[in-house]
Amino acid sequence: MNRDQIADLIYQKIKQNKDYLKKQFDASSNEIGFLYIDDLLPKELALKIYQKFPNKKDTVKRDSLRELKYTAFQMDKYDSILEEVIYAFQDNRIVNLLSDVCKIPNIYADEKLYAGGLSLMEKGNFLNPHLDNSHDKDRNRWRVLNLLYYVSPDWQLDFGGNLEVWPKGLKHDPLKIESRFNRLVVMATHSNSWHSVNKVNTDKTRCCISNYYFSDEPILNSDTFHVTTFRGRPKEKIKDFILQMDNKLRQSLRFLFKKGIRENPHQYKK
Template identity: 65%
Template sequence: MNSVEIAKFICHQLEKNKEILKDQFLKSKESIGFFYLDDLLPEALALEIHSKFPELEKTVKRKSLREYKFTAYQMDAYDALLEEVIYAFQDKNVIELVAEICGLKQVFGDEFLYAGGLSLMKKDNFLNPHLDNSHDKERSRWRVLNLLYYVTPNWSLEHGGNLEIWPRGLKQPQTIIESKFNRLVVMTTHQKSWHSVSKVQKDAIRCCVSNYYFSEEPLLKSDEFHITTFRGRSSEKVKDVLLQIDNSLRSGLRKIFKKGVRENPHQYKK
C-alpha cells in the first residue's frame, strides 16, 4: 500500500469527524490547541505498520538529561511501508484537511522529515517537558503543528509513554493524552506549547509515527526563534537548573551560528 492510498484513509476519517475535531480543537485553541482521532486507519493496516517498526539496534539512541528514546528517520533503511505511511501525512489533501480543522492557512509539509520520522520508547524511556524548535531545517518557516500517530497494540494509560501537554505552564497540572493504538494526535507548536512524554512503565516498545507541519507565519504574534528548549518537572529541581543552563548555552551558540554548529542529522537524506 502506498502513501496516496493511505492518505485516502486518513482523509476519509478526518472528513467524517471534521466537525467534532474542529470543536475539540476550538476548546483548547487559546492555550495549546489539539485534537485526537481514534481508529485512524483500518486495524489490519495499523497492525502491519507496527510490525514493520525496526529493532532498537537499527535506530538512533538519544539519551541525556533531556530525553531517553530511540528515533529513525533515514527511511530507505527500513521497510518500505513505514516510509509510505509517514509521507501519507505529508499528502497535500491531508495537510489541507488538518489545517482546516485547526483554522490555519498556508500550511506546508516537510519532505525532509526534520525532527520527524519514527519514535520508539522502551521501559524507563521519557521525554522531559520541552518546546519544539521553532523553525524548519533552513530556518525559513515556522513549525506550527505536531502530528503523532500511535501504533502499539494493547497499549493503555498505565503503561506510560503518554503525551502530556502543559496548557497552564509547568507549575500547573498537565493534560494527559493516552498514546492509544491507532490514535492520531495533532497539537500546535509555539512559544508556550510545553509538552512531554511520561516515563514508559511497561517492558515493551511504544511506537509512534511523527510528522511536523510548517507555515510562513508563527502561530503567536509573540513567537520568537528558539531552539528545542527543555525543563525539569516540578519534582526535578536540580535537573531543571541544569537544563536551563544547557538551554542558555545552546541558545547562545545559535545566536552566533544561525543554523547550528553542525547540521542537525535528524533529517531524511534521500
C-alpha cells in the same frame, strides 16, 4: 498499500469527523490547541505498520538529561510501508484539511522529516517537558503543527509513555493523552505549547510516527526563534536548573551560528 492509498483512508477519516475535530481544537486553542482521533486506519493496516517498526539496534539512541528514546528517520533503511505511511500524512489534501480544522492558513509538510520520522520508547524511556524548535531546518518557516500517530497494540494509560500537555504551564499538572493504538494526535507548536512523555513502565515498546507542518507565519504574534527548549518536571529542581543553563547555551550558539555549529543529522537524506 502505497502512500496515496493510505492518504485516502486518512483523509476520509478526518473529513468524516471534521466538525468534531474542529470543536476539540477550538476548545483548547486559547492555551495550546490539540485534537485526537481514534481508529485512524483499518486495524489490520495499523498492526502491519507496528510489526514493521525497526529493531532498536537499527535506530539512533537519544540519551541525555532531556530525553531517553530511540529515533529512526533514514527511511530507506526500513520496510517500505513505514515510509509510505509517513508521507501519506504529507498528502496535500490532508495538509489542507488540517489547515482548515486548526484554522492555521498556508501550512506545508516537510519532505526532509526534520526531527520527524519514527520513535520507539521502551521501559524507563521518557521525554522531559519541552518546546519544539520554532523553525524548520533552514530557519525559513515556523513549526506550527505536530502530528503523532501511535501504533502499539493494546497500549494502556498505566503503561506510561503517554503524551502530556501543560496548558497551564509547568507549575500545574499536565493533561495526559494516552498513546492509544491507532490514535492520531495533532498539537499546535508555539512558545506556550509545553509537552512531554511520561516514563514508560511496561516491557512493551511504544511506537510512534511523527510529522511536522510548517508555515510562513508563527501561530502567535509574540513567538520568537528558539531552539528545542527543555525543562525539568516540577519536582526536578536541580535537573531544571541544569536544563535551563543548557537551553541558554544552545540558544546563544544559534544566534552566533544561524544553522548551528554542525548540521542537525535528524533528517531524511534521500
